[in-house]
Each structure stands twice: as structure tokens, then as C-alpha cells.
Amino acid sequence: MKILIVGTTGMLGYSLFTNLSDHDGYEVFGTVRNILGKEKFFEEYLDNLIFDIDVNDFSRLKSAIETIKPDVVINCIGLIKQHDISKRHINAIEINSLLPHKIAQVCDGVSAKLIHFSTDCVFSGKEGKYIETDIPDATDIYGKSKCLGEVNYGGHLTLRTSIIGHELNTSVSLIDWFLTQNNKVNGFSKAVFSGLPTCYIANILIKYILPNKQLNGLFHLSVDSIDKYSLLKLISKVYGKGIEVIKSEHLVIDRSLDSSYLRNKTGLNTIDWPELINCMYADYLKRYCK
Template sequence: MQKVLIFGATGMAGHMVSMYLSKIKEKYTVYNVCHNSKLNENSILCDINDINKINSIIDYVNPDVIINCIGVLNKSAELDIKNTIYVNTFFPKLLDRIGEMKNIKILHLSTDCVFNGSKGNYSEESFKDEDGIYGLSKNFGEIYGKNSLTIRTSIIGPELKNGSGLFNWFMHQEGIIKGFTNVYWNGITTLELAKVIDKALDLNIQGIYNIANETKISKYNLLNLMKSEFKKDNIEIEKFEEIHCDKSLISVKKDFNYKVNPYEVMLKDMHIWMEENKSLYKLYF
């Protein structure tokens, strides 16, 4: 039995990881940290700028694993650069140091946005060439100490409050929208991410791992898959060809054999999860 402490448990990734791992009661006891509102009875409220409180929470829970799901997102990164650097760069490095000192496994989430998308098929060894504030802040926040694991991926999934993620945006659209035919993606759903984390904790891997689908898909085709799965017949998706970007990831690591599910399967599984947890997802029902 492992004690797991999750930071950012009301976010798009954090709530899913918290709930999924909590259901595996024979393996995990899950505690979580939230900023303003609690996810459940195991939630602890904390402002992560309060380092003394962070240390107190960690000492109180005494976790075997800390999972960092906190992050300033791309669209708001430049609004408060100081906060972006603190959250995306300093905070994961702080957790990395705490993990080293207290012998706690630290799992951190990074993004395909550390790359600028000019080439595609970026591996763990590829040069991180994005020079915007968001990409740089996530780049410098990646951790790879002896007790640390950075999962680099791109995610879509339902949200608990009205956020800026692709899935949430799509589900609130009507009429004609644009679908980028030359913007390529090979990420995963947040539910698939939770499954990846479960497997990664089993194997106790460390370092940086790219987690992605073996086949890249255009954003246009991805939106059409979401339209079909969620029966969004009130949306018409027009092809938009002018923007070119490919942040697809590949992995050169051989010691983590998790095979990401096909897009249709991931979306179907996510839909079933949402139906089973309707009370959480009032934004969509």
C-alpha cells in the first residue's frame, strides 16, 4: 500500500488522477491538495506560495509518492510571468528537492509544448526549442533526480469548472468551427494518463518519459472523433489548412512498455467514465 499526495486535485489532470488512483484501494491511499475548493474529504487546502505549509502537509501525510498536477497553462502564462515561473519551474524543483531529502517519489507532468512544433516526432533526447514563456517555464521545470519521474505528454479531458482545455471548449461549441488539418497531435486523455501513472508507479521508473500514441492525428480528425463519440450533431467542423504545427512525441525508452490505446478507445473510455461520474461533470450533462 502506497500513500500518494496529489497537488492540484481540482484541475483537469489532477482530479482525474486523484479519483482514478483512489478507486484502486488495494494499492493506494490518496490525499490531495487543492487551492480554493476541496475535491473530497481527503482534500487539504493550500496556497503553494506558502512553502512552510507545503512542508507541514508533506510531514503530516508522510507520503510515499507526490504527484504534481499543478501548472499555469499556455493561454495565461504571459499574464503573470512571475507566477508562471514560480508554478511551472520553481515548484516542481522544490518538490524534487523535498523528495530527495525525505526519500519520497516525485512524479511531475510536463508537456509537448517544450518543443516549437516545427519538426514533430520529438524524443526524450530532442533539443527543447520552444522559446515562449510557457514552453520555457515547463522546460526548466522538468525534473529527473534519483527519486523523480517527469511524464511529458499532451492531454485532453473533462474539467470540473469552465477551463480552457480543448475538450471543454469543443463541448460548448455550436454551429461552424474550424478544425486544423495541418496541426498534428498524439496525446492522451486524462483517464489514460491516470492509467499510465498507475503503471509507472508499479515499475518505479525515473527520469523523463514521453507518453504518446504511436499514430499522430490532425486536430481536425480529433475533433471529428469527439463529435462522433459525444454525438455533437449541432457542430459542423470546417477544414482549416493555414496553420502548420507538429508537436508529436516519440519515446526512445525501452523499460516502460505501456501501450497507449487508440484515440477512439480512449474517447469511449472517457465518455463511460463521465457517465459514471455525472455529478462531477455538470458542465457536460
């Protein structure tokens, strides 16, 4: 199976690119603008990188897809909520809303399947345990733009999920931010999360998603929910960090997703949180400590 990862230097893209590349049976390519300052992470994979791909010049991405003719395109490009640019309407709409549909259109022309990742942030977090038929009720531009970008037609697949993992050279996301802290941080015991490590998403793709060529539409991808206080305590323990996590009930939000639909369709079984964090830590030592 020939796979093209769009956005290979991002947190999700790098993890999927490297984990899938290391799996027998897949020929994996990845698009990047450049890898300046990140060369050490790609030493084993340089021959399969496609350089100078900037989604602001869509013609180059279109050409790459048409040249490679992959069986599957996995879109890992998206503006994340932590960056101010995701609050700029034009940028958010162009990248989060329009781009996935433009990629899907190109995929149709080469008989490729698009796997696109959406987010639990399409929901407000007032209810929790959301299923696919629940109406997205985000009020911010990030959540709305991600909702508009969901591709649930034409044999393509959108997975709504939330991720944790490691970045390349930055510390914006939860895990890398936490690991840079000293002494103590707040852990929100009323903030409920059901996402999963990026490396474990790669495992799920390999075992359950990619072999299931008929799987299409919109599905929630989640594990058992956990609150952010318990999550940070567990990460601190597994990573051997002496960071004190102080329980706080200040933030109340539950964007947990119910993935029963995907589980019934694929037979998906997931591991518990201690195993998930151990999986993430092992992947961290292998791929990021260079």
C-alpha cells in the same frame, strides 16, 4: 502505496486523484486551496483532501508532504498556456520552473518519489516525433518555463506529455470549449497532436508507472498522433454533438512526441483513438455529470 496529488481541482489533478482513489491498494490524498462551487465533485473523497494549500505559501505544502509522508507525490500544478497568467514571467517561473524542484527537495527529505508532468510545448512544433534527446526549442515563456521545471534527477520522474480532458466548472481547454460550441468550428488538419486523455494517463500510472519504482529521469508519454480536425470529428461523434467540423489547413504545427523509450522501459502499450475517446466519454459521464 500512499500517494499525494498536488493540485486536485485542476484538469489533470482531479482526474488522477479520483481514478487513483478508486483503485484498490492506493491511499490517495489531494491538496486544494478550496472546493467552493466544486463540492459535488468531491463528495466521496472529502476525508482525503488537504485544504488551504496555496503554492504561493510553499511552507504549507511542505508541511503537508512532511506530515503525510507519501511514497509518491504527483505534481499536477502548473500554469497552462491558455491562461494569460502563464505569459507573466514571474508567475510562470515561480510555478512552472521553481515549484517542481522545491517539491523534489521536500520529497527527498521524506524519501518520497516525485512524478512531475511537463509538456510537448517545450518544443516549437516545427519537426514533430520528438524524442527525449531532442533539444527543446520553444521561444515563448510558457514553453521555456516548463522546460526549466523538469525534474530528471534524484530518482524522480518527469513525464513530458500533452493532455485532453474535462475541467471542473470551466471551459478553457480544447474538449470543454468544443462541447460548448454551436453549429460549426474549424478543425486544423495540419495541427498534429499525440497527447492523451487524463483518465487514460491514470490507467497508465496504475499499470506501468507506479509499480515501476526504479523508473526515473525524463520520459515522453504519448499515443499515436492525430490531427486536430480528425480529433474533433471523433469527439463530436462519440459525445453525440451535432457540431460541424470544418477542415482548415491554416495552422501548421507538429508537437507529437515519440514515446519509444518509455515503451521499451515499461512494456507500455496504448489503445487507438476511438477507444481513447470512448474511455474519456465514459469517465466524463461517471465523474463530471453531477
